[in-house]
Amino acid sequence: MKRSLGVCYYPEHWPEAQWAEDAARMADLGLTWVRIGEFAWKRMEPVEGQYDWSWLDRAIETLGAAGLRVVLGTPTATPPAWVVAKHPDMLPVDVEGRVRGYGSRRHYCFSHAGYLEECRKIVSAMAKRYGRNAHIAAWQTDNEYSCHDTVLSYSDCARSAFRDWLRGQFPGAGNDGDIDALNAAWGNVFWSMDYGDFDQIGLPNLTVTETNPAHAHAFRRFASDQVVAFNRAQVDILRAHSDAPIAHNYMGRITDFDHFKVGADLDIASWDSYPLGFLEDRSGATDAHQRAYSRQGDPDFQAFHHDLYRAVGKDGRWWIMEQQPGPVNWAPYNPAPLPGMVRLWTWEAFAHGAEAVCYFRWRQAPFAQEQMHAGLLRPDSVEAEAFGEAADVMAELADAPDVSPAQAPVAIMFDYDADAMWTVQPHGTDLSYFGLVFDWYRACRKLGLSVDILPPDTRDFDGYALVMVPGMMHMPDDLKGALNAAAGQVILGPRSGARDAHFTIPTPLPPAWPGSDLVVERVQSIRPDLPILVEGAGAVVGYLEQLGGGEACILHTEGKAPLAVRCAPRVTYMAGWGDDALHMRLIKMVAPDLATHNLPEGLRRRETGAEVFWFNYADHPVEIEGEILQPAGVLRRAAMLG
Numbered sequence: 001m002k003r004s005l006g007v008c009y010y011p012e013h014w015p016e017a018q019w020a021e022d023a024a025r026m027a028d029l030g031l032t033w034v035r036i037g038e039f040a041w042k043r044m045e046p047v048e049g050q051y052d053w054s055w056l057d058r059a060i061e062t063l064g065a066a067g068l069r070v071v072l073g074t075p076t077a078t079p080p081a082w083v084v085a086k087h088p089d090m091l092p093v094d095v096e097g098r099v100r101g102y103g104s105r106r107h108y109c110f111s112h113a114g115y116l117e118e119c120r121k122i123v124s125a126m127a128k129r130y131g132r133n134a135h136i137a138a139w140q141t142d143n144e145y146s147c148h149d150t151v152l153s154y155s156d157c158a159r160s161a162f163r164d165w166l167r168g169q170f171p172g173a174g175n176d177g178d179i180d181a182l183n184a185a186w187g188n189v190f191w192s193m194d195y196g197d198f199d200q201i202g203l204p205n206l207t208v209t210e211t212n213p214a215h216a217h218a219f220r221r222f223a224s225d226q227v228v229a230f231n232r233a234q235v236d237i238l239r240a241h242s243d244a245p246i247a248h249n250y251m252g253r254i255t256d257f258d259h260f261k262v263g264a265d266l267d268i269a270s271w272d273s274y275p276l277g278f279l280e281d282r283s284g285a286t287d288a289h290q291r292a293y294s295r296q297g298d299p300d301f302q303a304f305h306h307d308l309y310r311a312v313g314k315d316g317r318w319w320i321m322e323q324q325p326g327p328v329n330w331a332p333y334n335p336a337p338l339p340g341m342v343r344l345w346t347w348e349a350f351a352h353g354a355e356a357v358c359y360f361r362w363r364q365a366p367f368a369q370e371q372m373h374a375g376l377l378r379p380d381s382v383e384a385e386a387f388g389e390a391a392d393v394m395a396e397l398a399d400a401p402d403v404s405p406a407q408a409p410v411a412i413m414f415d416y417d418a419d420a421m422w423t424v425q426p427h428g429t430d431l432s433y434f435g436l437v438f439d440w441y442r443a444c445r446k447l448g449l450s451v452d453i454l455p456p457d458t459r460d461f462d463g464y465a466l467v468m469v470p471g472m473m474h475m476p477d478d479l480k481g482a483l484n485a486a487a488g489q490v491i492l493g494p495r496s497g498a499r500d501a502h503f504t505i506p507t508p509l510p511p512a513w514p515g516s517d518l519v520v521e522r523v524q525s526i527r528p529d530l531p532i533l534v535e536g537a538g539a540v541v542g543y544l545e546q547l548g549g550g551e552a553c554i555l556h557t558e559g560k561a562p563l564a565v566r567c568a569p570r571v572t573y574m575a576g577w578g579d580d581a582l583h584m585r586l587i588k589m590v591a592p593d594l595a596t597h598n599l600p601e602g603l604r605r606r607e608t609g610a611e612v613f614w615f616n617y618a619d620h621p622v623e624i625e626g627e628i629l630q631p632a633g634v635l636r637r638a639a640m641l642g
Contacts, residue, residue, distance in 0.1 A: 001403045003350045005394060006033025006071070006358035007376060008322060011059035012043050013365060019059060022362065023066035029387070030394035033356055034063050035321060037126075038073025038143045039105070042080035045122060053129055064135030071247070071321075071358075072136050074126060074234055076119045077143035078105045083118050090115040092153035095205045104369065106144075109153040110226040111161040116233060123237045131241030139246045140321065141234045144254075144272060151223050151256045154203045158223075163198045165222045185502040186214035213424045214503040220420040224257040228265075235265045249321035250312070252305055253282045255434055256423075258416040259312045260455045269313035272322035272360070275302050275345055280331040284435055292619070295338040296632065299604050299617040300442045302345060306352035307441075307453045308414060316405055320349050322360035325386035326374025334372070340632030342389040344615055347396075347634045351606040351613040353405045359390060400636075404609035408450040409594055412441055413469045415456035421473040421499060428525025431542055436471045436493060436577055443583035448597030448605040461486040466591040470574070473499045480514055483571060489591045490571040494543045495523075516567035517549035520575070531579070533558045538582025545575040554589060555582075564589075603629070612637045 084102045090112040092100045167177030188194045204211040245267035275297025283298045309318040327334045346357045364375040376387045422433035444451050459482040470493025483490045497511040510520045523545045531539035535556045550565035567573045602618025614635040
């Protein structure tokens with residue numbers, strides 16, 4: 001498939017007389033896609049049941065006449081004031097019991113039946129009007145599910161829906177469910193928490209001290225399922241009236257709903273890439289790291305999400321729906337990208353298999369909440385810095401091969417339910433499942449390895465020299481069997497198989513690996529300023545387990561405690577959360593035949609089926625293959641096949 005560029009546009013923000021000029025400039029730049037509509041519910045339906053499509057008809061026709069392909073977003077992320085007035089209890093409630101009010105966006109609770117019905121109405125009206133429009137080439141459902149912490153709502157309607165969901169999880173006679181089964185699964189005998197009826201179960205917030213982790217975990221699973229159902233309701237309507245592919249735009253490091261389950265109902269996974277904002281806002285990087293990459297972004301954060309959403313997308317189809325073009329408005333600090341970085345970010349997405357990269361936004365808004373957010377154009381319509389970089393990419397695409405994905409030599413499994421379990425019980429400040437998986441991913445990238453991310457239901461590992469499954473707290477028996485049978489090497493991480501599906505420590509004790517007597521005897525989390533050194537090189541920096549049994553120990557701490565132990569001929573259990581040096585060392589020990597590269601700081605490498613890419617995230621030049629790669633530089637070479 002051809003690589004293409006696009007942009008996000010808001011015709012309702014600009015005089016209609018300007019639309020044709022904007023469309024012509026987009027086409028002249030070489031853009032293919034333009035996303036519109038996702039925040040325009042009030043303009044579409046000013047008053048309940050009274051629709052005004054005339055302006056949107058003209059906008060779509062203007063863009064289409066210029067040769068642009070329209071991605072039309074459903075506007076359900078921004079319900080207008082009249083919807084809230086009709087359903088005042090649709091507003092989400094935070095963990096402290098405070099109603100989150102009207103006045104920005106994402107002001108709805110996924111569990112509110114009345115709001116869901118309003119969404120069905122507006123999406124149905126849109127789908128009937130535009131489902132066969134020749135200019136509508138794709139759809140987007142809603143916008144950035146969970147952005148601003150909006151999946152977990154502690155409202156009355158969420159409590160009622162949670163109880164009904166639990167009855168389905170613990171079925172009994174009739175529709176009442178089996179409350180005794182729930183009590184047993186959750187261990188509610190502890191602290192005399194046994195329930196007599198499902199209607200006695202509250203939400204896991206505002207308790208005197210911590211709630212039962214099984215309760216908190218169940219609520220997170222429920223909340224995820226609510227997002228899946230909400231999205232599916234829109235998809236079902238769109239599919240009834242349109243054959244165009246459907247996408248949703250996910251966000252970086254958003255893990256409180258299962259993107260794989262949402263993606264199963266979609267055609268394309270897309271995500272919104274803001275490398276500088278995410279570095280400051282959610283990367284978890286140290287202050288020194290943030291200073292070093294303040295104008296480039298983390299060298300691995302974007303790539304991780306590219307690979308994740310390639311796995312979420314049906315048949316590997318994925319886009320960037322919003323690419324940062326300049327300073328943003330929402331991070332703690334909002335510097336300008338280093339010259340060339342917008343081009344680098346775009347090419348890195350293409351190197352990981354993106355079909356399209358769309359810049360956010362066409363023109364910087366002179367008003368409202370995002371007036372400090374850069375676009376391809378300034379508010380006065382003069383070209384901003386990123387416009388020229390987009391033009392450079394467009395020119396370079398002319399001689400670039402089509403998107404040509406290839407299976408990577410390394411795979412890492414990612415499980416949103418495991419992230420929920422770690423979130424409920426991290427066992428140490430700043431420890432998270434995402435952080436653990438990302439550390440292993442970064443170690444691979446520093447070795448120059450390309451990585452595939454796999455969903456947790458994967459059971460076929462053919463073709464991978466190395467498969468890593470770090471920190472998956474609940475591991476079904478069939479997954480353990482499939483990993484044992486894998487032809488390549490396998491590395492398990494700490495806390496693998498540490499809980500059953502309802503958050504109980506299983507017996508036999510973890511990891512309960514088939515054919516092995518390996519046992520985790522004790523666990524501890526490690527202060528970041530008290531690392532535990534490892535014989536040879538590296539250190540344990542986050543989490544450490546005491547092991548007993550196993551076949552052979554291949555790494556010890558300096559205190560002679562076993563750290564990496566074989567529990568099957570090709571399966572290694574790593575009992576600690578290590579630093580980069582330790583993770584890289586173990587990868588090379590376990591899979592010595594991998595073609596690793598000792599990359600200098602800030603340099604990253606990615607292989608596709610047709611090309612090899614190098615990306616320089618450093619703020620200084622580096623030499624690669626006899627060529628000096630400047631800061632923000634991209635080097636492309638044809639892949640050596642065969």
